[in-house]
Amino acid sequence: MVGTVTRAVIVGNRRITRLSAGVIAEFVAELGPLWHERHQAKLASRPRRRAVGAGAKHRRVLIDRLLATLIHLRHGVTHDVLACWFGVHRSTITRATGEVQPLLAERGCTISPGVRLRTLAEVIDHLGASGQTGIVDGTEIRVRQPAAGRRDRDTFISGKNKQYAVKAMVLTDQSGRLLFCSPTKPGSCADITHARELGLVKLLADGPAVEILADAGYQGLGAQTGQRVVTPPHREFKKNAPDGHRKYMSAGARRTPPAVSGSSTASPT
Structure with missing residues (x-):
């Protein structure tokens, strides 16, 4: 979704997400399997004319979707602005936040x-x-x-x-x-x-x-x-x-x- 340089800037600058690179890496390692499992279950749950995996291949990088969601939650940035920043359509940001927010909510708050x-x-x-x-x-x-x-x-x-x-x-x-x-x-x-x-x-x-x-x-x-x-x-x-x-x-x-x-x-x- 987003270039390597832009991703490194977001991860390395704590003013953007208020999270360190280590915490973001923990999020990716913990939420990655859950996100992939739910995505596959969603594809297999509805009637299909083609097999799972057919059709256009979307660049589904979890860390980019996670970063977009964190920025949206932290600063209240609109999906349109995030879509311009990440170089994707607005619907992609809407779908990404809709997938990641429930995972973050279920993860809870570590005190x-x-x-x-x-x-x-x-x-x-x-x-x-x-x-x-x-x-x-x-x-x-x-x-x-x-x-x-x-x-x-x-x-x-x-x-x-x-x-x-x-x-x-x-x-x-x-x-x-x-x-x-x-x-x-x-x-x-x-x-x-x-x-x-x-x-x-x-x-x-x-x-x-x-x-x-x-x-x-x-x-x-x-x-x-x-x-x-x-x-x-x-x-x-x-x-x-x-x-x-x-x-x-x-x-x-x-x-x-x-x-x-x-x-x-x-x-x-």
């Missing part, structure tokens, strides 16, 4: 040698076992305007930024280290609704004693989780806020919020 968190339930259990405070927040990424006639087109309009966007819920530890990033939802989905759909309320209510700091978008979850979600006080409580709210206000000065993507555009596909 220490031998400890890898893949699901939200595992993150809650880890915070409970380690006695750490979690921080949850929603982040939006601007996307291209969906095609005219698409039924759910209006659901991508963010009520906060008044633009087309997709939203993800991010959960970090008290030091701001990323532990979980949810699949994206259309921008009109409220933060608290997204958290409920992901099962955060049930995990906190039935799971270990974990304290989660959240912003005003999650007000109401505290009552549903036994005050395990701490949010800022309502306006009428600012002077005489309950203990939990006062703790939030004091902790907010020292906490590190989850990283929020910039205003660059990305494709909803």
